[in-house]
Amino acid sequence: MADLILHHYPNSPFSEKVRLILGYKKLAWKSVVIPAIMPKPDVQALTGGYRKTPFMQVGADIYCDSALICDVLEHLQPAPTLYPEPGKGLARTLAQWADETLFWTAMAHNLGPKGAAHMFAGAPPEAAQAFAEDRKAMRIGIPRMRPQDAAASYKSYLRRLSDMLDEQPFLLGQAPCIADFSAYHPLWFTKVRTPVVADILAHTPAVLEWMDRMAAIGSGTMEKFSAAQAIAEAAATEPMAVGHGLLRDSTFQDEHGIALGSRVTITAESFGPEPTEGELIAATRTHYTLSRRDERAGKLHVHFPRIGYVLKKAEA
Incomplete structure (x- = not known):
């Protein structure tokens, strides 16, 4: 599997959440420090519009929102768990x-x-x-x-x-x-x-x-990485196939009457109004995945949690 690349900045609270979880799970990761405010051209080359902090990159797969990142890290390294039984709900x-x-x-x-x-x-x-x-x-x-x-x-x-x-x-x-x-x-x-x-x-x-x-948990083993290197890594990598990557569930759950393969946008419902547009290739009970292409980063799969995000058909 490609390296974990966290796009973040030091003062970001949600980045600190993810940094500590990386430390808790003793995972090595690469650090790309991004701007705290717009413009963010390198960020949006990878995400397609999403500009909140942090997001995580694994090759040509982009995981948006710390809640989804936590699920991905749990799948990658199940122990120690973030969601202990009983009581994970x-x-x-x-x-x-x-x-x-x-x-x-x-x-x-x-x-x-x-x-x-x-x-x-x-x-x-x-x-x-x-x-x-x-x-x-x-x-x-x-x-x-x-x-x-x-x-x-x-x-x-x-x-x-x-x-x-x-x-x-x-x-x-x-x-x-x-x-x-x-x-x-x-x-x-x-x-x-x-x-x-x-x-x-x-x-x-x-x-x-x-x-x-x-x-005292710390933030694991970190290596500095540049935005240019991250974009080059995405361009040199194929996205993971739906259902075979770090989000294994691929069962289609249709709540919107929007078929897979449709051109759609996904937008945060309450903070960060910038939409990401692409082809809907997964809509499961927990997440959405869009396929999109960027002239610098190549073909990408961009993943969002369902909770907190709005799915719509793209305007013609």
């Missing part, structure tokens, strides 16, 4: 809450005036403005919380996490699972990237101790 549900509700609450607190000033200290004023405009363009259907309201909710969520840690080292037991990695990354941003507002964590010492246990 609970772990996935808690992870989804963390990636959505907890994340946006934490980030509204983190990037309030004080936190934002710390993040962009020493940078020219236009850098902060460019970041704000970029993220504003990405937000669709996500209400913006005021920092005061976010702080109140964040404190409540931290207390709930603390309660889960009363008699066990991780949220759902003796070992970390997908819920831990998803709950950790927005708190990591608070502590590491906006420490001027991290005093909110001090009220829940059990959470801080859990964060130390999570941070």
Whole structure:
């Protein structure tokens, strides 16, 4: 199998989630650092439009969204598992809450005036403005919380996490699972990237101790790689056949009346409005796969989770 290539940047919370999982599963990976804001021509050469961070590349297969990346890594390296039995449904549900509700609450607190000033200290004023405009363009259907309201909710969520840690080292037991990695990354941003507002964590010492246990996992064995090298690797590789790659399920599940082979677009439903267009070659109970071609990267298969993404026929 081709190497694991993670396209990410250091400050990205969802990238930290995936980096830790790579470390937990003791996987070697190549690191392509991508821009935090648009334009992202090398990213979109591979994804066809999708511009959220991170995404993972294996040869000419592109896996979008950290939730799908986690499933791919679990298939590649089943032990230690992210989805322990019994209770994997609970772990996935808690992870989804963390990636959505907890994340946006934490980030509204983190990037309030004080936190934002710390993040962009020493940078020219236009850098902060460019970041704000970029993220504003990405937000669709996500209400913006005021920092005061976010702080109140964040404190409540931290207390709930603390309660889960009363008699066990991780949220759902003796070992970390997908819920831990998803709950950790927005708190990591608070502590590491906006420490001027991290005093909110001090009220829940059990959470801080859990964060130390999570941070100790590390991020595995990383090798630096360039975007040009990643695109060249995609161009030199054939995508894996549907049902024979890292997403083994190929059973067609039709919820839209759109046949395989149709020209379609896939778009995130709430954050990142850029569509990816291609030929629909898989629509299973968990994921979609599009086949597309790029003049630099060649033929590609681009994979998305079903949850959180909108499938439509492409306009003629």
